[in-house]
Amino acid sequence: MxxxxxxxxxxxxxxxxxxxxxxxxxxxxxxxxxxxxxxxxxxxxxxxxxxxxxxxxxxxxxxxxxSAFAFQEGRLLPWKNVIDNIAVGLLARGDKKSEALQKSEEIALKFGLEEDDFEKFPKDLSGGMKQRVNFARALVTKPxxxxxxxxxxxxxxxxxxxxxxxxxxxxxxxxxxxxxxxxxxxxxxxxxxxxxxxxxxxxxxxxxxxxxxxxxxxxxxxxxxxxxxxxxxxxxxxxxxxxxxxxx
Missing domain, CATH: 3.40.50.300 (P-loop containing nucleotide triphosphate hydrolases)
Known part of the structure; x- marks a missing residue:
């Protein structure tokens, strides 16, 4: 257990x-x-x-x-777009990039993000959107x-x-x-x-x-x-x- x-x-x-x-x-x-x-x-x-x-x-x-960790602030990587930020954990554990991106897009939609948001960078996101990405990044790996x-x-x-x-x-x-x-x-x-x-x-x-x-x-x-x-x-x-x- x-x-x-x-x-x-x-x-x-x-x-x-x-x-x-x-x-x-x-x-x-x-x-x-x-x-x-x-x-x-x-x-x-x-x-x-x-x-x-x-x-x-x-x-x-x-x-x-x-395990995964979601902080009070989004702590997103400023040089990566929404999908690449969500995919960070998947790629770090060795998932294929195509699979990681697909899973990231699926969970982004589940968390209320739109396809138009996928290519946005953290500087273009509201505080609420950053937290959606933050949670999606933490949960996409199914910790x-x-x-x-x-x-x-x-x-x-x-x-x-x-x-x-x-x-x-x-x-x-x-x-x-x-x-x-x-x-x-x-x-x-x-x-x-x-x-x-x-x-x-x-x-x-x-x-x-x-x-x-x-x-x-x-x-x-x-x-x-x-x-x-x-x-x-x-x-x-x-x-x-x-x-x-x-x-x-």
Whole structure:
């Protein structure tokens, strides 16, 4: 069984402890989100899990066969057009160019891009279009595990929902697992099997929220109701310092 297992993970930048004794397991087909305030170490944790940073203390065991990463910004290659940007991962793993381009065009259309967009370069794309390309590039390789670093934060609600749908379809069709970070509790509730609450200074897990309701059954009413519940949780209130926002 493919899984990502994090045990007793601690990390420092210089003399500052960023993460302390992190423990969790992400299994095949699951979606796990990490929520918490800014500066709590969420991105550092994601980068460690993705192998973008070296593990100092503790361990990360990753048995997933393949992975991909979608960042908050598109991070597209400015000298390549839309299709060539999407095809980067396919070509890097050795796919034939003709097959890579065909797969890239197919997924570009699936993600709402038009044929007229195929030859455009990143400088000619809106922020929303860049994120469509970003997600298409990450998913075209059909990774076993997808890492997401707040890729929805700057998008309008319509595009967010569209990308949510594509992600959940990929999870269902390909049994893909997702590890993502977000500030948006509603987003975590809509997409996750499990939410880890990360408190800052240093980042450590203070609570886990589990959701068993099938994701295709989580309509707006479900998300709003669960959001109202979670906002009453004392750990959520303390971690996000919600009590300091009360009107006097």
């Amino acid at each position: 493919e899984k990502l297992e994090v045990k007793h993970l601690t990390h420092h930048f210089g003399f500052t402890e960023i993460l302390h004794d992190i423990n969790f397991t992400l299994k095949k087909g699951e979606v796990l989100s990490i929520v918490g305030p800014s500066g709590g170490g969420k991105t550092t944790l994601l980068h460690l899990c993705a192998g973008l940073l070296d593990v100092e203390e503790g361990s990360i065991y990753n048995s997933f066969q393949s 076993s595990l997808l890492f997401l670093d707040e890729p929805f934060s700057a998008l309008d609600i319509g595009l967010k929902r569209e990308l949510y749908t594509h992600l959940l379809e990929s999870c269902k069709e390909d049994n893909m697992s997702i590890l993502f970070i977000t500030h948006d509790l509603m987003e975590g509730i809509r997409l996750s099997d499990e939410i880890l609450l990360l408190e800052a200074d240093p980042g450590h897990i203070v609570k886990t929220f589990t959701y068993d309701t099938p994701k295709d059954k989580r309509d707006d009413t479900f998300v709003y109701e669960e959001s109202a519940k979670i906002l009453q949780d004392k750990e959520i209130i303390q971690t996000f310092e919600l009590n300091t926002l009360e009107l006097k």
